[in-house]
Every structure is written in C-alpha cells, then in structure tokens.
Amino acid sequence: MKFFLNSNSRSYLRNLETEFGESTNSIRLELNKFEKAGLLTTEVDGNKKFFRANTLHPLFKDIHNILMKHVGFDKIIERVVNKLGNLQKVYVAGDFAKGIDNQIIDLIFIGDNINKEFLIKLVEKTEKLISKKIRYVVFGIQEFTDYMAHQNESDLLILWKSEG
Numbered sequence: 001m002k003f004f005l006n007s008n009s010r011s012y013l014r015n016l017e018t019e020f021g022e023s024t025n026s027i028r029l030e031l032n033k034f035e036k037a038g039l040l041t042t043e044v045d046g047n048k049k050f051f052r053a054n055t056l057h058p059l060f061k062d063i064h065n066i067l068m069k070h071v072g073f074d075k076i077i078e079r080v081v082n083k084l085g086n087l088q089k090v091y092v093a094g095d096f097a098k099g100i101d102n103q104i105i106d107l108i109f110i111g112d113n114i115n116k117e118f119l120i121k122l123v124e125k126t127e128k129l130i131s132k133k134i135r136y137v138v139f140g141i142q143e144f145t146d147y148m149a150h151q152n153e154s155d156l157l158i159l160w161k162s163e164g
Contacts, residue, residue, distance in 0.1 A: 001067055001099050001100070001101055002016070002019075002098075002099035002100065003040060003051065003052060003053035003099060004053050004060070004063045004064050004067055004099070005064065005067045005068070005071070005096065005099045005157070006092075006096075006097055006098065006099050006157045007052070007053045007055045007060070007064070008052075008154050008157075009052065009053070009098060009099045010043075010050045010051065010052040011050065011051060011052075012048040012049060012050050012051070013027060013028060013031070013048075013049065014048075016031075019100065031051055034051075035051070038054055038057050039053065039054055039057050039059065039060070039063075040052065040053060040054055041053075041054045071096065071101075071105070071130075071132075072105070072126075072129070072130030072131075072132055073092070073105075073159055075126055075129055075130050076090075076105070076107070076126055076130070076134070076159070077090075077159065077160050079122060079125065079126045079129065080119070080122040080123060080126050080134075081159070081160050083118075083122055084109070084111075084114060084115070084118065084119060084122065085115075086111045086112060086113050086114050086115075087109060087110065087111040087114065087160070087162060088110045088111045088141055088161065088162050089108075089110045089111075089144075089158065089160065089161045089162065090107060090108065090109055090110070090158075090159045090160040090161075091107065091108040091110070091156040091157060091158055091159060092105065092106065092107060092108075092156065092157040092158075092159050093106040093107070093108055093155065093156055093157075094106030094135075096157065097155060097156050097157040098155075102132075103132055103133060104132065104133045104134075104135050105132050105133070105134050105135070106135050106136070107134060107135070107136040107137075107159070108136070108137055108139065108144070108156065109136060109137070109138045109139070110138075110139050110140075110141060110144045111138075111140070111141065112140050112141055114138050116138060119136075119138070123136065
C-alpha cells in the first residue's frame, strides 16, 4: 500500500523497517521481488537506496484503483464529495497520504460555502459503510492557500478535484 496509494511516496529500507516493524531482510526480499517485476523503481541518494512505485508499469493504475476501493476512497467520493457541491479539491492527509493503513482517514475539503451540517451527515453515513472513521477539516479556497504556504504539498494525496 505504501507505494501504490500515493505514487509520490518514496522510502528506503531502514525507514520501512521502522514503519512496518519487520526485519530488514524480509522487507528487502519483498522489495527486490517488486523491483524485479518492474512495479518499483529505485534511486540512490547518498548511501540510501530509495524505492518508489513505477507509475509507468501497466498494472500501476489497476493496483492504485484496487487500493482506493479497499480503503474506501471510492465510497467517500461517491457518497460525500459528489453530493456536497461547492468543492474545489479534496486531499487525503495523515497516514493514508503516506501509504500507511489506519482506521482513521484524514481529509481536507477545500471550497467556499460548504454546507458543514450536510457534510457531517454524509461523513457519518459513509463511516458506517467503509468501517473507518473520517476526520476532516474544511478550508475556504484562500484559507487553504494561506495554510499551504507553511506546509509541504507532498505530504498530501489528492483524492478529488473539480473539473472546472
């Protein structure tokens, strides 16, 4: 999930050892299998070998979409985002943006004049459907611009954005 949910995620062996609580040897074996299959690419930075998803692999989009459904992001888009209106973008933050599974999904809704009472109802119904809790923050468009002046956008995963 680490690499295929957020294609911007990259990590090295020791970092993954800490994250997953597994031995470096078992993680190395799995990473090598994914690399050999062409699903991961590597880059060396100093003495660290970084791994990242190969977004050009023919199966990348399929794996990504399966994970989106597994986590429940498809239901969030269908049952919250599409019904809310007045949205410009929705980001995933926190653990899921880093590709780490969790029981809490952190979302950032960006748009002006969002009906927050309706949002609460939609979120409560969707939480039951996906068996995960949803924690969110709502920003107006200018508020989000100001907020992001002090944040790193690579810590966020775009879930949805307005066509217009």
